[in-house]
Amino acid sequence: MIRFENVAKKYEHGSYAVKPLNMEIQASELFVIIGPSGSGKTTTLKMINRLVPMTEGKILIENQNILEYDINELRWNIGYVLQDIALFPHMTIEENIAIVPELKNWEKARIQHRITELLDMVGLDPDEYRNRKPHQLSGGEQQRVGVIRALAGDPKIILMDEPFSALDPISRTKLQDDILKLYSNIQKTIVFVTHDMNEALKLATRICVMKDGEVQQIGTPEEILNQPANDFVKTFVGTPKRVSNPIVELDPIIQLTDTSKDLNPEFALSKSCDLKTIVDRLAYTDELPVENNGEIIGTINRASFYKLMSKRLNESEEV
Structure with a gap:
């Protein structure tokens, strides 16, 4: 689905944010990129939708180089969820969700149906929420809208850049559960960046651990936990807590x-x-x-x- 071939991001002064990287993200997987600050994880994510231009190599989506896509077409077909939510404050929830479908020239009836469908999907009553403004929602509710806005145009790929890190623990846990529930229903390809190993282990089908712009290990949560590739991965993962499940x-x-x-x-x-x-x-x-x-x-x-x-x-x- 998404293939990196010797992809790198190099700054003008010569240092690398991301060193030459080769990996493939499969269709319909929830692929989590994790690492400490400065590891290159967000840069790697943003190169997928060309928010950050790569300086070496190429990224292919469905075997087509992303540089060959029209930039608007590329981004309309890649949903993007930010940490700071970034809902437009002067627009209603309905108007925020409708942005990409309108850019794609969907019919009004189809857009209205999609808004209702998505609000229902995340447990927000359409009649109650569609005409509200963002400031009338809690942080968790705003982030739910941010997620479904990314889904509104029915993209094949969703990019999520530490979307829950600014939320309180209860809201964060609930939204993690919501993402798992959504993922099971929609089966999109999701690339999710986090610095929280517990979040990665909970959400991921596979995890990519990065440090200093380099991939340290890619594997399932079980492989990362039980077969760490090196001392960094072993230390970064830590010792998982054993939870009683009687x-x-x-x-x-x-x-x-x-x-x-x-x-x-x-x-x-x-x-x-x-x-x-x-x-x-x-x-x-x-x-x-x-x-x-x-x-x-x-x-x-x-x-x-x-x-x-x-x-x-x-x-x-x-x-």
Whole structure:
């Protein structure tokens, strides 16, 4: 999908921001570039959409040199999400999202449908949010709009430059979850820059670790963790925390099923389910079905689950 062939960025005084680089980013993968400040990760990202011109080598997208693309066509087909969000403050949320579709001369009805679809996708009620201005949204809500604005023109590639680093930890975690959910639904090629190894390990299908303008290792999160290529990667990754993920017996909080409810069996929990699965699924809904041997036997809700966990903590049981 995206191939770097001896790509470098060299400054006039002779030093390299990015030393000759060869790598390939596959279609529909979430490729994370990580490294300390000055490692060249953002420069590498910006060379893809020609915000930073390369001085050596070539970058190919679908086997075509990016220098052969019309610059506007190239950028309209590459979504870009910044750390500082950069929504236009004088424009409504609807107008912000519509920018690229309008540049592509989409019909108005198609644009309106796309705005509604995208706002729904990130849990923002279209009727409530489309006519608001950016200052009327929280930081997390603004960044959600920044993400879907990058998706608005249906690009094949999304570039994300440390998009969540300015957010508070709770908003950041929620948006990471949103990105994973979006990625599973849209299957775009996403190139994501971060300096946070935990974020990289959570999001990436593959990780590229950089230092001083050079790639130190490219691999899956498991390969980076378990087979670091050198001492730098080993130190940068650190020792991952082992998180307990016990089985939780849900019998005490299962409520009898109301057959009139529209329950999606795809999201059903086993009545003996691991803690992470329960928490992950309750992040998106207040109520979940519970199954036993393939049959829906009831539901649990977020409040009853939290009460169960609180009780166990107070009893000093492991959760």
